[in-house]
Amino acid sequence: MSEPDQRLFFLLQRAAHRLRTTADRRCxxxxxxxxxxxxxxxxxxxSPGLTQQELARTLGLRESGVTPLVGRLATAGxxxxRPHPRxxxxxxxxxxEAGVAALAAAQPEIDRFNAELxxxxxEEGFTSTAGAMDRLAHWEL
Structure with missing residues (x-):
């Protein structure tokens, strides 16, 4: 039997793409x-009352990437x-209300997807993988 692929970055990208396309289709x-x-x-x-700048930081994106995303979500209702008070x-x-309903509609699919993973x-692999992904997401390079 051959050794598992050791190109971690490649494997992470491939897995992320596969998971994202499947989850996008389902959501x-x-x-x-x-x-x-x-x-x-x-x-x-x-975090109700979040600004676009704070949302960009939370999502790990540039504000220029969040602006069209927020625009589409606002257009979709x-x-x-609203203007920031200060x-x-x-x-x-x-x-x-429609946003709350969309999250509620997506939740069963999220739960199903996590159950499949x-x-x-x-369970141990899921927990350790989630922990590893969290550490990588917050890694200070």
Whole structure:
């Protein structure tokens, strides 16, 4: 039997692509939103009153990348934007009722997806992989 592939970066990219495309397809079917949109909605839900700049930091993106994402979510009626009370150039983001409903519609699919990953990796493998991914996501290079 051959050794497992040791090109970790390549494997991470390949796995991330596979997981993202599968999860996007499922979330679009369940709630009409992509995983990128889902991540933004979760961040706003978890920190009501978030600014776009704070959302960009939370998602690990540039603000220029978050602006169109927020625009699409606002146009779809999933987020509301209002002027920041103290910063004249900033806007405050909050979930709309439709945004809350989209998260609720996506949750069963998220739970199913995680259950499939737990079955594939085993509970210990799932937990250790999640921990490793969290450490990599917060690694200071």
């Amino acid at each position: 679009l079917a369940a709630a009409g939103i992509t995983t990128a949109q889902l991540g933004a909605l979760f961040a706003v839900r978890d 999933l987020l509301t934007k 910063e004249h150039r900033a806007v405050v983001l909050e979930l709309s 737990r079955a594939l990796l085993g």
